[in-house]
Amino acid sequence: MSRSPDAPARTLYDKIWDAHVVADNGDGSALIYIDRHLVHEVTSPQAFDGLRMNGRKPWRLGANLAVADHNVPTTKDRVHGIKDPISRAQVDALDANCAEFGITEFGMNDLRQGIVHVIGPEQGATLPGMTVVCGDSHTATHGAFGALAFGIGTSEVEHTLATQTLVLKKARTMLIRVNGQVGPGVTAKDITLAVIGRIGTAGGTGHVIEYAGEAIEALSMEGRMTLCNMAIEGGARAGLVAVDDKTIAYVKGRPFAPRPEQWDAAVASWKQLRSDPGAVFDTVVELDAAQIEPQVSWGTSPEMVGPVSARVPDPASVADPVKRSGMEKALAYMGLAANTPITEIAIDKVFIGSCTNSRIEDLRAAAEVVRGKRKAANVKLAMVVPGSGLVKQQAEAEGLDQVFTAAGFEWREPGCSMCLAMNADRLEPGERCASTSNRNFESRQGQGGRTHLVSPAMAAAAGIAGHFVDVRSL
């Protein structure tokens, strides 16, 4: 497997791409094999309809794993079913489609249910070197394992189901190297937000990002998932981190992981999953980890973000008229005046959850901040939504649910919840939220709602203070 002296140095992306080419179509595209297809209720019903209309069957059933996450309620009464008839119809459609076609699905009340990007890695269904797709842009999450993972639309969901392949054009490569170590209180979320602030929401368009450097190597697997999750917010369809011992240790023993007799060969193969020395990237961006502060977004695009110590920027200082006008619209929507210190922005709600930040380490970090304290009087709702039933079970075993409820935070059932407000969890018009999710778009968390993207510790701290605070000052 090792490289001969005259073979060209390849990036991690090159290696995964090369291993998955079924056919080069010679017209700028290649047929690429897909190892794992994750399915959820929102982007799949029309794809299953397409299979039925054309009399097609899934190519390889075992490649698929389905779960309902976007629409599911997060209240305890969901054991009795979904009240909203339209949400219920969509979840029922997934159940019926999986039953009809024979696809493995974790039902809403299964302990293993959860956000699709939490349960894939949790089950070992995401493995190093795989190609992983899902009809959801945050599929980038799985790149933390050195897997080429990216979101697709419903037509590509159907194409994957029917052929186990996709027709793709090879992307350009971007190396983001985060040198040195972050300071205390600075998390993977802050790194990924700082990267987006640096490259912009279109900075990674057409690229696959590989994250590297000491600060990335130091991250846990969960931190790397948070990091790669938001590659799409930097415009890149996929993010990658090289495989190391942490990756391999995380995978070992999980239900879908290689069987014991396969393990050594799998590990030997996975150890090749890093860019060769001298591999050339189309774009290289370097950040100094020590300069990254806890981040808070202030606008309606994830690139509208800055350090907690800063002020809301002033559009008048921006020369580009399109950019200035975008900032003015954003500040008007957010109800913020230019030059307001971030720490003077008061909040109405707190959301701790989403495929970005709902894993056990996220919940531990938030619980550490709220332990023994109370939610501020002006905070109407602070909710904690674990990423899966297994995360919830682990958190409860550690007593974290008690820490949250004692502080006046609500402890919910797993799902996507207020990240996109397809279920009953949402912001009302004008409400302002400290959110650990990934998008601060207009109305994303509820029509007229105002989202500020932060880390779990920063969200928890805002819930206690009633406004943004620097977690490093606590």
Added chain:
Amino acid sequence: MRAFTVVTSKVAPMDRPNVDTDAIIPKQYLKSIRRTGFGPFLFDDWRYLDAGTLEIDPAARRPNPAFVLNDAKHAGAQILVARDNFGCGSSREHAVWALDDYGFRAVIAPSFADIFFSNCFKNGVLPVVLQAAEVQAIFEMVEADANAQVTIDLPAQQVRLADGRSFAFEINPHHKHNLINGLDEIGLTLQQADAIRAYEAKRRVEAPWLFN
């Protein structure tokens, strides 16, 4: 899939960068399990003054008179001109279905988000990337005359303005071929079924754990 060859139409302007797919089609409409009927909800939050859901008749809602597509002079446009990073965010193909159902056959912008860009080609909607200055020229043309016609000629890879200006655009040959011929990509890929089976047979030996 419907073919795309040449479209001549007036152009509607969407003059803001980073128009995301949540703005193009808000989440409450993603609960539909159909592929059609999203046109009345295109740009829903900007387009109406009151909130909507799948259960509310859009005809009974109050249009926002300040929203550009509600201006009668842009009615019937089949081409949308937009700014950088159009279609960013969620992978929801419903965004393309909504544009298509509304009547847009093409979107012209200086850049598109990758997943949206890819989804367009699956639905016979053409995303055209032009230089920022060329896009600006089209915005100025619409500002001067909302009825000015633009022709998008896919076989020639040209955008032609009524005043004689012509802008060339690039497109992946694979996308171009499929669009012009309205081809079903799944059907085409299944013609390579033997190659897929051969690949799988090789991988089952190299990496059997991928097939557990």
